[in-house]
Amino acid sequence: MLAESELLKGIMKKQESNIAFLLSVGSDMARVRGRTDLLNVINSRLKILFTCTHCGIGIVNTVTGETSPFLIDPDSKASYDTGYAGLFDDFDIRADNIINQVTAADVPLVFNLEAEEKTGRLPAIFKKNLQLGIKEVLMVAFNINAHLTGVLSLFSDVANSFPDQYFDILKGISNQLSIATANIIANEQILESEKEKTFLLSVSHDFVACRNKNEFLDVVHEKMGALFPYREMVISLLNEDGNTHSAYLYNLTEESRNHQDYQERAAEKYMLEDGIYDILLNSEDPLVYDLEALLLRDFVPPYINFFYENGSRELVTVPLRENDRCIGGVFIWMGQKNTFTPSQLNLLTAFCSQISIAVANIRAYEKIESQLKQIDQFKAQLEEEKLYLQQQIDTAYNHGEIIGQNGGLKDVFNLISRVAVTDSTVMILGESGTGKELIARAIHNASPRKDKMLVKVNCAALPASLIESELFGHEKGSFTGANERRIGKFELAHNSTIFLDEIGELPPDLQVKLLRVIQEKEIERVGGHQTIKTDVRIITATNRNLLTEVDSGGFRIDLFYRLNVFPINLPPLRERAEDIPLLITHYINKFAQKFGKRIDKIADSVLKQMTAYSWPGNVRELEHLIERSVLMASGNTLKEVFLPKAITVSPPVDKVPATEVTLLDECERQHIIHVLKHTAGRVKGPGGAAEILGLPSTTLHSRMKKLKIEKADI
Numbered sequence: 001m002l003a004e005s006e007l008l009k010g011i012m013k014k015q016e017s018n019i020a021f022l023l024s025v026g027s028d029m030a031r032v033r034g035r036t037d038l039l040n041v042i043n044s045r046l047k048i049l050f051t052c053t054h055c056g057i058g059i060v061n062t063v064t065g066e067t068s069p070f071l072i073d074p075d076s077k078a079s080y081d082t083g084y085a086g087l088f089d090d091f092d093i094r095a096d097n098i099i100n101q102v103t104a105a106d107v108p109l110v111f112n113l114e115a116e117e118k119t120g121r122l123p124a125i126f127k128k129n130l131q132l133g134i135k136e137v138l139m140v141a142f143n144i145n146a147h148l149t150g151v152l153s154l155f156s157d158v159a160n161s162f163p164d165q166y167f168d169i170l171k172g173i174s175n176q177l178s179i180a181t182a183n184i185i186a187n188e189q190i191l192e193s194e195k196e197k198t199f200l201l202s203v204s205h206d207f208v209a210c211r212n213k214n215e216f217l218d219v220v221h222e223k224m225g226a227l228f229p230y231r232e233m234v235i236s237l238l239n240e241d242g243n244t245h246s247a248y249l250y251n252l253t254e255e256s257r258n259h260q261d262y263q264e265r266a267a268e269k270y271m272l273e274d275g276i277y278d279i280l281l282n283s284e285d286p287l288v289y290d291l292e293a294l295l296l297r298d299f300v301p302p303y304i305n306f307f308y309e310n311g312s313r314e315l316v317t318v319p320l321r322e323n324d325r326c327i328g329g330v331f332i333w334m335g336q337k338n339t340f341t342p343s344q345l346n347l348l349t350a351f352c353s354q355i356s357i358a359v360a361n362i363r364a365y366e367k368i369e370s371q372l373k374q375i376d377q378f379k380a381q382l383e384e385e386k387l388y389l390q391q392q393i394d395t396a397y398n399h400g401e402i403i404g405q406n407g408g409l410k411d412v413f414n415l416i417s418r419v420a421v422t423d424s425t426v427m428i429l430g431e432s433g434t435g436k437e438l439i440a441r442a443i444h445n446a447s448p449r450k451d452k453m454l455v456k457v458n459c460a461a462l463p464a465s466l467i468e469s470e471l472f473g474h475e476k477g478s479f480t481g482a483n484e485r486r487i488g489k490f491e492l493a494h495n496s497t498i499f500l501d502e503i504g505e506l507p508p509d510l511q512v513k514l515l516r517v518i519q520e521k522e523i524e525r526v527g528g529h530q531t532i533k534t535d536v537r538i539i540t541a542t543n544r545n546l547l548t549e550v551d552s553g554g555f556r557i558d559l560f561y562r563l564n565v566f567p568i569n570l571p572p573l574r575e576r577a578e579d580i581p582l583l584i585t586h587y588i589n590k591f592a593q594k595f596g597k598r599i600d601k602i603a604d605s606v607l608k609q610m611t612a613y614s615w616p617g618n619v620r621e622l623e624h625l626i627e628r629s630v631l632m633a634s635g636n637t638l639k640e641v642f643l644p645k646a647i648t649v650s651p652p653v654d655k656v657p658a659t660e661v662t663l664l665d666e667c668e669r670q671h672i673i674h675v676l677k678h679t680a681g682r683v684k685g686p687g688g689a690a691e692i693l694g695l696p697s698t699t700l701h702s703r704m705k706k707l708k709i710e711k712a713d714i
């Protein structure tokens with residue numbers, strides 16, 4: 001009886017001490033925050049109860065079947081083997097082996113490793129321990145959560161080192177382990193997600209500061225490199241055509257950059273339906289490809305081969321989205337296979353969504369930059385136009401009416417009115433000073449392009465080396481002295497007309513370039529690589545016989561035909577002497593006004609002289625002569641002009657009556673009479689004097705009345 005109560009007391013004492021032991025282990029475990037703390041508690045407590053070399057905790061995911069190490073004791077010799085952690089993958093939860101027996105049992109189990117090996121069911125991790133002298137293992141399972149089970153293992157290098165007297169305590173400890181392990185996992189997840197949050201925040205912070213592609217690429221490289229050791233990276237975006245994609249940004253290895261196909265791969269537009277990109281566009285998550293397996297397909301896009309040849313073995317694609325619309329994807333190339341953990345892929349998804357935002361921002365920024373550039377270009381163009389207009393005003397060019405339309409220029413005016421409304425290329429032919437530029441302006445002013453200014457280039461006035469830049473512009477630094485970018489006259493004349501005066505003087509190499517511009521309707525600035533579309537109407541003028549130039553090889557025949565679409569021949573002044581009195585009147589009035597003089601008469605002899613003169617310099621010569629003569633004149637009669645002793649044509653004596661002094665009014669009177677004689681006195685109707693003189697018949701009648709022109713005069 002006594003012995004019985006002593007035994008009972010002993011048992012109770014033992015139970016009490018067990019409870020006390022468990023309570024104290026429990027309070028140690030409650031303080032555990034991380035895996036090292038847990039290992040310390042196990043080592044300090046369990047290694048007192050059992051003689052063992054080391055311990056370990058593994059985790060089994062009962063849903064996915066994955067196993068992983070949770071706690072590896074540094075006292076484990078096996079753990080020094082680099083492949084040790086990998087042995088956890090080599091475990092089948094469906095097979096009959098010791099871990100599965102433990103997870104199924106509710107009590108701790110002891111296994112003799114040698115005996116187990118003989119059954120052929122010993123998992124690799126235990127085999128490794130056996131090789132290193134471990135004889136026995138004591139194992140107990142505990143639940144962590146609905147799908148995770150933990151397995152605590154104690155290893156010993158001597159047999160029979162795990163007496164079952166402490167199994168109850170071990171079972172109690174395993175229950176506490178389940179709470180401690182769950183806490184550690186939750187804690188680690190929180191830390192991990194905090195780390196991810198901090199990482200993503202720093203990514204977004206650094207991306208916001210990026211102003212251009214290069215800065216952005218540097219940040220992507222730095223941040224992605226911090227996530228995993230990637231080999232190469234390409235961001236490939238959908239092109240505007242909606243059918244292709246091309247590389248927008250990439251970070252490649254030297255091998256790839258030195259590869260013979262590098263330029264081609266980088267510039268190529270790849271079809272969307274390439275078996276990789278189309279899948280990427282439709283996926284929400286990262287997709288991982290084994291390149292060797294991909295290369296077995298019947299068709300793979302050429303970039304797969306390119307990266308494989310340069311050492312990549314695995315590809316991860318992640319879609320990029322902007323407002324729910326897929327704009328492209330990130331291609332990450334790895335040097336080895338199976339490099340990603342699921343949590344890395346999750347983080348990669350979040351990282352790439354930041355990339356999407358940054359790409360959208362950079363593209364918007366690039367758009368704004370190019371618009372600003374365009375505005376600058378327009379500003380420069382406006383400056384040019386302003387300068388040009390200023391020059392035009394400064395030269396006080398006579399834009400006034402063309403005198404002589406009633407006479408020899410009548411046919412010319414018919415041609416002008418026909419061609420002006422079209423976009424046809426016009427070639428104006430005529431001697432120097434016949435008014436070719438005046439006609440070019442008249443065509444432009446009567447054309448739908450009249451609201452923009454006519455741009456004139458005198459091909460003879462510039463050295464051959466500068467004509468190209470004058471016509472097509474140049475980029476900054478394209479030649480010595482090109483300190484700024486300059487737009488050319490063709491660009492300036494966009495939507496307007498360009499007047500190429502003295503076209504016969506254009507050097508041969510420029511003739512080729514002009515021909516190309518006419519054919520392609522686009523220009524390239526000197527030193528530039530970009531073609532610029534232009535819509536320019538071309539009018540040329542020459543006083544040379546271009547066909548003779550073509551024969552002698554000085555002018556390209558193909559260009560001649562391109563330019564000579566609508567030729568207008570301006571007769572020399574000597575062949576339209578009937579215009580001379582009108583021109584004289586016009587210029588006397590103009591210069592008298594300019595010099596503040598009053599001249600209303602002209603000596604008859606002077607008029608005769610001028611009508612008889614051959615005018616080799618045509619209207620310009622007449623204009624200059626009258627300017628000089630008006631300046632020199634005293635009184636209100638122009639008595640003298642300073643004609644050179646040039647060859648004269650026979651004077652049309654019948655045109656001006658031989659009176660001593662001809663009033664300017666008289667000059668006009670004579671001209672009207674001359675025309676009326678020509679029309680046999682008919683004023684109105686087709687071919688009538690009013691039509692020839694370009695006046696309404698009522699105006700002509702009142703002029704005739706004022707100038708006292710009678711039937712008898714005709």
Ligand SMILES: Nc1ncnc2c1ncn2[C@@H]1O[C@H](COP(=O)(O)OP(=O)(O)OP(=O)(O)O)[C@@H](O)[C@H]1O
Nearest residue numbers: 398402403404431432433434435436437438619620
């Ligand atoms: N029919 C005209 N009526 C009024 N002025 C004219 C007429 N023809 C020419 N002029 C004047 O003569 C001058 C020379 O004209 P313009 O420069 O147009 O000749 P051009 O044939 O182009 O000469 P070049 O071949 O030397 O360049 C200008 O001042 C112009 O205003």
